[in-house]
Amino acid sequence: MPLDPIQFLTEYSRFPSVSTDSAYAEGMTGARQYMMKQLEAFGFAVEEIATPKHPIILAERGPDREDVPHVILYGHYDVQPADPFELWSSPAFEPEVRDGRIYGRGTADNKGPQAVQLTALSRLLEKDPELPLRLTFLIEGEEEMGSPSFPGFLEKYGQRLSKADMILLSDTGSPGPEQIVVTTGLRGMLGLEVTVSGPRTDLHSGISGGPVLNPIAALARICASLHDEDGRVNVPGFYDAVVEPSDWEREELSKLGVTEEQYRDMLGVPAFKHVGGNKPFELIRFFPTLEFNGIGGGYQGEGSKTIIPSKAFVKITCRLVPDQDEADIGEKVRQAILERCPPEVRIDVKVTEGGSPYFVAPPGRPNTDPAMSPVLAKAFEAAEVSIGEAFGKRPIFLREGGSVPIIRQLKEATGLDSLMIGLFTPMDNLHAPDESFGLEMMEKGIDAYEGILRRLAYGK
């Protein structure tokens, strides 16, 4: 019997699988075991691959023959932290369907797309249990923490995975069911954590205030220095390796069907910053950023506390575009921060793991890789047709602003490129309170996936 995607997604999203916070270890185990049980039920040979942190699910089915296309389906069972919990309309880990959407942390990122993939497959298997397609589900548990164990996993399993023809996944976005995006590129990412320390302990701001440089003031100065007036990242060499987008990419972007005003109102910001004179969607898809994800220091409670705090910290992530190199940019940002720290405070800058950017042009473009796998080329065409049928409009092929660092790592370790079908929409509140996944997107996504897998298996 084919999978009921809503029931599956509800059950799967009930596990609070927050990978970054060790308090959620049980939710991680629960989500992983639930998914493994499902895959076993569909005849997959399922392995749980241990890593230094959260295990990876590797599940295979179908004939292991040269003439049968071999597709790796990627997903991740971990989710972002759900706080601030008080901003959720219904509990983050009690999925609820209302107004055509299913709400809950992870319902979109990335458990919903896995419901789409698994349901599409279950429908094909219902019609043909001998489906002539080799499939490998590769589902990791550290995507939301930057996949720290993935390189180690690839060292051991890269050779085995390289026997496949391509990777197929949905961990990227589209404007909505009316316009699906097939993602041709992802921004890379790197993280930094900066801590500024001043006096040994918090000081009374009256008794000691004057000659002591406040760590918050020092940190604010450093943060403020990292962008210029225009909003560009003010770090020497930051933009040196940035490749301007191709003409066909700008043309595809023009078909996106969302206006700047609509997007601005949806986000609720008074105005956009046209960094370097670029348009908002260009800034997201073609240019790098340096963002402050969190800042903290001193007294944050009710009322006031008249102190000079001992410490202050900021969490930074950069999004990178081709051909910026993660290690190179990390070092440049680190150096800039260190150089800008005044002598009256101490500073510690940690660069955390990330990933370099990724790009693949569809077949038939001026910058298409001449060595593209025939199965991938066929999959791009199948996606264009199947998405057109399911959603009533051909997809556009476009880079996106998010990062899936492992796509680049998979390419480097296995030589495989990825076909990325965007199933998230701006309505989904990814990484934010009230995350949700649209039921229309889910149903049409299942149809599209069914079409792609069918065309890969049977050639039509």
Next chain:
Amino acid sequence: MPLDPIQFLTEYSRFPSVSTDSAYAEGMTGARQYMMKQLEAFGFAVEEIATPKHPIILAERGPDREDVPHVILYGHYDVQPADPFELWSSPAFEPEVRDGRIYGRGTADNKGPQAVQLTALSRLLEKDPELPLRLTFLIEGEEEMGSPSFPGFLEKYGQRLSKADMILLSDTGSPGPEQIVVTTGLRGMLGLEVTVSGPRTDLHSGISGGPVLNPIAALARICASLHDEDGRVNVPGFYDAVVEPSDWEREELSKLGVTEEQYRDMLGVPAFKHVGGNKPFELIRFFPTLEFNGIGGGYQGEGSKTIIPSKAFVKITCRLVPDQDEADIGEKVRQAILERCPPEVRIDVKVTEGGSPYFVAPPGRPNTDPAMSPVLAKAFEAAEVSIGEAFGKRPIFLREGGSVPIIRQLKEATGLDSLMIGLFTPMDNLHAPDESFGLEMMEKGIDAYEGILRRLAYGK
């Protein structure tokens, strides 16, 4: 029987009387009732004066006659918040004596000095129950929140208090028992809370990152703009009303007996900021500041969360010197912040209550008030002699960096000036973890207070 100051202080400090946090209402009541009971035991007529927040203790004893000096003894029974609790060597609200000090929140600020005052008085009363001195204890419960109810209290009780001759208190500091400071001025204070809002909810920093101005970036830019490179406050007109210190003040400061290096090492900072070319102790005692007491925004938990936060905030306090006006400076800082907010975010700036600075020159100086009360003039002289006897060295007369806003308010409402004996030391960790009060300071302070009160009562 005279009071046992350690027992009194231990019992008094066990009440967690944090006025700024409503979770500590019980501790506030406990501390207040404990103090009232003590005062009753020494024959005071005790009143509990209701205010919109925390009641004020008003307690009087002694002959109500023109020829008997009338001294108001000021103190406060509230304390600063004690977090971060994990940085305390012993629990904040379980006072503990070790190595010649008593540790616990409030043991110094301001419960210890009240132990000194009450013990000195109890010794005099032991010798002479008819002590010819009228005394009014005025002990408030909102000092650590900027005394918001005090002006309202003064409207009702100012007339009655104005019949006294002077105010005597210890809510200020000295370098240590080897050099006591009689405080001739206090910095004023004002608070601001700034909140910057961007997108309606936290956003995914990949999917939306580029055209959205990050509220932390906007706030950091605003904060960084509030000081110049040199560390001076960069707000138009901020320094306009600042009066340079008199020669005798600079001379007194030179006797402080603490070097810049000693003070720097004690605070644990790599270097001092010589704002405007001034020396560290001059910056604390003669110049105003703008400090960031706390900053927060976005994700501050374990690991990372790749968001553009919806909001970020900062808590600011300014310390003011004569003749800066609290309301004037508050408006200038508010305007500067509003003007510097970029159009891509929204901003809210709240100015919270504070107090203007205060100054009184001792008798015989070029800038002594010719209308100084004879009792106050005598008290200054008694303090010089009594402190000299108790501590082995004459005190120095000097302004300090802290704020006791009510001193200025008392002056305005009653015409009374204050004699402030500094009993806190830099070792006391005021407003910080491991606050403590030195037992040597306590014992010698009791002797000095006994001498001052005795000389006021008997003229010798």
